[in-house]
Amino acid sequence: MIYSKVEGSGKPFLIIHGFLGMSDNWKTLSTQFAAEGFEMHLLDMRNHGRSFHSNEFNYEVMVQDVLEYVNDKNLDKFILLGHSMGGKVAMNFACDYPERVEKLLVADISPREYAPHHQDVMEALNAVDFSAVSSRKEIEDIMSKYIKDFGTLQFLMKNVHRVTSDSFGFRFNLEAFNNDESVIGEALSSDKKYSGKTLFLKGGRSKYIQESDYNDIQNHFPNSIIETISNSGHWLHAENTNEFFIKVNDFICDK
Template sequence: MKLFFREVGDLSAPPMLILHGLFGSSDNWLTISKSIAALGYRVIMVDQRNHGQSPRSDDHSYPDMAADLHELILDLGLRQPVLVGHSMGGKTVMQYAMTYPGTFSKLVVVDIAPKFYPVHHADILRGLAAIDLRGLKTRNEADELLKQYEPIPSVRQFLLKNLYRETTSDGTTAFNWRLNLPVIAREIHGIGDELTDMQPVPEPTLFVRGEQSPYILDSDWPGILRLFPHAKLVTIAGASHWVQAEKPVEFVEALRDFLMYNA
């Protein structure tokens, strides 16, 4: 699958690929990508399948998404890129590392472990499905509907970034989603699954977690080290699951320190 991507930084600099999480897109990383590029990297932000401007598919497994990433790396002729992934994107880059060993230099996994997570996005999926795009006039109307399912304004704002206006066949405009909601809803259990064909990854790996996030627990760390024996864990104070958005300065500092130490 040919994935959509954006990039910033010097094209001759070492490459870094960044993968967003569930319900996200490359757009989520645009602001912080400039600070990351300033570390001396060509930063390539990817829309994963069924998200953003990348193609849609009936399949949404981690082996599929890892294969998409491998195809992009080959198409762009990238040598030993740094791979960064948040949440679902973190599981994708971990799956990639296990499936395509030796094709990357370093791994950065943001607030996710390779373990099983029970479904916890059911309310969000119901809320998104409740928004009738045919009669929707404004983004504020969508926000009012979604408020019944998701009380946190910043989360609703993040989700509604996936709404966009398109020109219809009769020349009018209408809202549509940059998400393949039917497939995501159907595959939501698989998105929480542990990874497949798990094997140790020897490359240097950084795990970044938010202090207030429940996604990586202290009890998870011994299991993570069995799979990623050269891993380091950094906890960002005051951050929840959206570490890079809530604490961008601290996140970039942690990334810089890891990249310098493992140069």
Template sequence: MGVVKHLEDDFHIIAPDLRNHGRSPHHECMNYGVMAGDLLQLIDDLAVGEVSLLGHSMGGKVAMWLALQQPERIKKLVVADIAPVAYAHSFDSIFQGLSGVPLDEIQHRDAADQRLAEWVVDRGVRQYLLQNLVKQPEGWSWRFNLEVLRKSIPDLIGFPQPDRLIYAGEVLFIHAERSDYVIDAYRERIGQLFPHYRKRMLHGAGHWLYAEQPLLFAQAVKGFL
């Protein structure tokens, strides 16, 4: 992510792709338990005893779940524009748009953007999604595992129900001014699981706040860590 360049001089950063995303392996099983397990395995493989975690949206839920499961391994936690709650499903148009891009017909990325725009109006969201469109010798393809993501949406829009688990470390919830992913109605649930949390609003940003306001986002993260 672009925000890394604003943080890499001060921190040793590891920026993994979650399973079924980017260059990470594809797998039929995708939920917060297995993704948190992937992340813990990576930390163990790198022989890192304790880390600070930063996660946005679905990645934020993975980070929260790992912190609840393995609190002794997490020094501090930063959660970007997401809460430990279930959300309404609002991704049908995105999946329809991605599935509707004729990968065997398009000649360039702009053509894919034009087709995707029929379903996804927000250009910033389209540009984010199109980062996963890659050209191979045999033609265009999506890096992410589109079908597994679609099937996993019921799990991904939710959040596991922890049994008397809390993370007692310091947590920063950075939420966006033009987003409704972290609202006052969720504060009680956040406080139950993360009693030592604080919130910070990032002005002039929507849900993709780290891409829309990378410098302000990085400053908030740096100040907290």
């Protein structure tokens, strides 16, 4: 069973993080939504955060992980939000099990295929030899040779944890990601459709959702709207938390 953090009470609301992320990335927003009367479920996908590691890693098995989780928690109908990779999981889940999803929210990802584009990140992660480092500073210095963006570097450093009192490691399963990075960019199958209320949120400075994607989004999600979070890139929920909260809250509370 995948790991989760649960907070609040009321209507169930599940959030799925992006590639190399974890449930902790959403704790600030989770507290805000819990205060609005939602039972928040922040999930760690397989090979991420505190969830189990597996060599099998694709959208089909991640959807089944979510299904097993909601069945175990007796969540019959819920709001579902996913960011980036998590958005692809959420899209697939909603199309496969539409009766379980009351409303769908997708943050900064479209249904189309994305070519592998995390090469610098993967190079940085694979450059770390944990047998040869003794501090977080050393790990950060190694990765900073490949990653110049401070926000991205700090995002990745959140995955560094102490394995023992004198050794470090990544929480995610880097080996599984090295096997086939193209899995993350797979398109939603052309025959999949979800007719429930759907909100796509795009970062104002992000290129993940473009105007050329709008028809594809409408074909898969005919009852969808697309909104922009200003002054934000791909990590729109962290870069403009206030606007993200307002637009999501307005959508999920609208009858």
